[in-house]
Amino acid sequence: MRCTRLCSTLMLLALFLLSCSSGTDTLQQPLPGTLPALQGEWVNMVVEIPAGTNKKIEYDKASGQFRADQRNGADRIIDFLPYPGNYGFIPGTALPVADGGDGDAVDVLLISESLPTGTQIVVRPVGALRLLDEGQVDVKVIAIPADSALQVISPADFTDFSIRYDGARHLIESWFLQYDGLGAHQLQGWVDEERALAFIKASVAE
Template sequence: MQKNYLYEPTFVTSETINVVIEIPAGTNKKIEYHKTSKQFLVDKMEGVDRIKPYLPYPANYGFVPSTLSDPAIGGDGDPIDVMLIAETLPSGTIIEAIPVAMLRLVDEGETDDKVICIPANKKLRTVDASSLAEMNTKYPKALEIIRLWFEFNDAEESIAVKGYVDASEAIQEIKICQKAFQIKN
């Protein structure tokens, strides 16, 4: 029986979360975890692999398990998304992470926030910052790269970037999405 990544625990501690990697940093392939087959597959549009015709993903992209961005309140109906700043990790990796910020986005009229994280394991980190303030001080261009990537990576999507919020707001949003998942399941 294959593992169902959607049902992994959301929180490891009160300040760290589990992250499931779907898309390794450095690829242009739009890889998604499929709920029914329980596999990580390149998403298809009209039978053709979805490849981002832009720069590759600047960080590992995935989701927080056991969460739901509730469509009833404007969410996209998927688990809350994550950008994990670390070296490339393969699809299916589950990693303990520290939320440092969240990029607020609206994609095609739906809330599509991205939690920005670093690995909890210091040996896996590529940046040394554990808050939005530290990221702004030490790595402001990294945040700018991520923001610009989401703003311009897909000319066919209408994305409105609302800006960054700090870790406490990110954790609060994760808890809201965790509760929505619990209610639905």
């Protein structure tokens, strides 16, 4: 009898620990370094800088943490209007230095309500802004959430974005040209959502 009760207790304890372990696994999200760039027909994004803040935050691959960007030994604060969207990157991508890029992941500006640093979200590109930053190609993918329930604007494509939300497009362009000082970035132009998605796919690191 005593052995039966002990065995039952041990079995219940094992089941409890197993259920706790399974529950924890379902709550865990993959780190940005292991998150794939593509999610079905759309792409994954990791938010570094929430919309509406001036604090420049970057993901540090070495530590796996989000840290304040440094400039001249101090936390970098954008001396301009706050970020007009959630700013981050597409994991698993890199702009090849050989092609004029900086070797970093593809940048994304997500037009949506403010999201916390570290948020992982599936997005749909609506276009991309091409800039030059100190002679290097600097592409900013402009996107909206793939989930329509999270969208604050709903352009069908770049043409629709340019017509229905032309004011927003010009504001975004002006912001990127001036947030780091006038003349710091040079405009190369816009590309549509198809070319933006093709650019992302071509930037997926092997």
